[in-house]
Amino acid sequence: MSEKNRDGKRTARERLAIEREKQKAAEKRRRTLIVGASVACVLGLAAVIGVVAANAGKDDGSDSAGPVVAPSGALGEDALAIPVGKEGAKSTLTVWEDFRCPACKSFELAYRPTLHELTESGDLQIEYHLVTLIDGNLGGTGSRNAANAAACAQDAGKFAAYHDVLFDNQPPETDDAFSDNARLIELAGKVRGLDTPAFRSCVEDGKHDSWVVKSNDAFQKGGFSGTPTVLFDGKNIYEDRSMTPEKLKKMVQEANR
Incomplete structure (x- = not known):
């Protein structure tokens, strides 16, 4: 090659x-x-x-992060009840309410004079539990924000008066007006001494939001059918269509004998 x-x-x-x-x-x-x-x-x-x-x-409006801060003087399991009336009253009425709930407003307006009379006389103590049922059904945060504001009013020793103001000024059920903290603060002006920097900060910061969520969770776990749920001696008297303010007053007086 x-x-x-x-x-x-x-x-x-x-x-x-x-x-x-x-x-x-x-x-x-x-x-x-x-x-x-x-x-x-x-x-x-x-x-x-x-x-x-x-x-x-x-947070999507139905839940809330952060520590659970109960309002001042809250009672019961997990401090979820706000008491109205004199300590040591012989009878207790347990009320589960939503500030957006029209039926709750109807109950309050019809029974308010009798409830005030019984709590002021020392015959009855009411334990209020705040619920966010309408927020869950219709959306929004008005139930929660109003409940937080009411808890802030409890911190200031003004819960009962502010509670009544909220129901007196309740918007239509589908109107989430109570989601506006400015509106809740404006309504506080109707209660003498409530509209303070401390109250405003409490409302705007959502100080008791997680507590409100926990209260609503307790309502759901309780298996109640709706709001208002009004319990006397463990019985939901609001389901009794024959119930009247006069009948409730008589029940309390008889129970206290």
């Missing part, structure tokens, strides 16, 4: 070897890109999952 032919074959082999090395390098780069893309997808998916998980814990 001539020297020229040998050189040609050697050159061909060298070119083939070089091409194979190029193919190997290209394949290596391809595998690297695939792995990198896979890692990026995994990291991206993890980021999405993280965002979803974070958003799942955020």
Whole structure:
């Protein structure tokens, strides 16, 4: 074989070897890109999952984060009841109410004179539990915000008066006007001595929001059918369609003998 032919074959082999090395390098780069893309997808998916998980814990208006701060003087299990009336009264009326609930307003307006008479005489103590049923049914935060404001009024020793003002100024059920803290503060002006910097801060900061959520959870776990739920000696007297303020007064007087 001539020297020229040998050189040609050697050159061909060298070119083939070089091409194979190029193919190997290209394949290596391809595998690297695939792995990198896979890692990026995994990291991206993890980021999405993280965002979803974070958003799942955020307040959507029906729940509230933060510590549970009960209002001053709250009673009962988990301090969920706000008392109205003299300590040591022989009889207790337990009332579950929502400040957006029209039926609750009807109960309050019809029974208010009798309830005031019985609490002021020391014959009855009322334990109010605040509920956010309408927020859950119709959306919004008016039930919760009004309940928080009422708890702030309890801190100031003005719950009973502010409670009545809220029901006297209750908006239509579908109007979430009580979600506006400015409106709740405006109504506090109707109660002497309530509209103070401390009250405003309490309302605007949602100081008792988590407590309101916990109260509503207790209502749900209690299996009650709706608001108002009015319990006397463990019986829901509001379900008794023959019940009247006069009949309730007689029940209290008889129970206290």
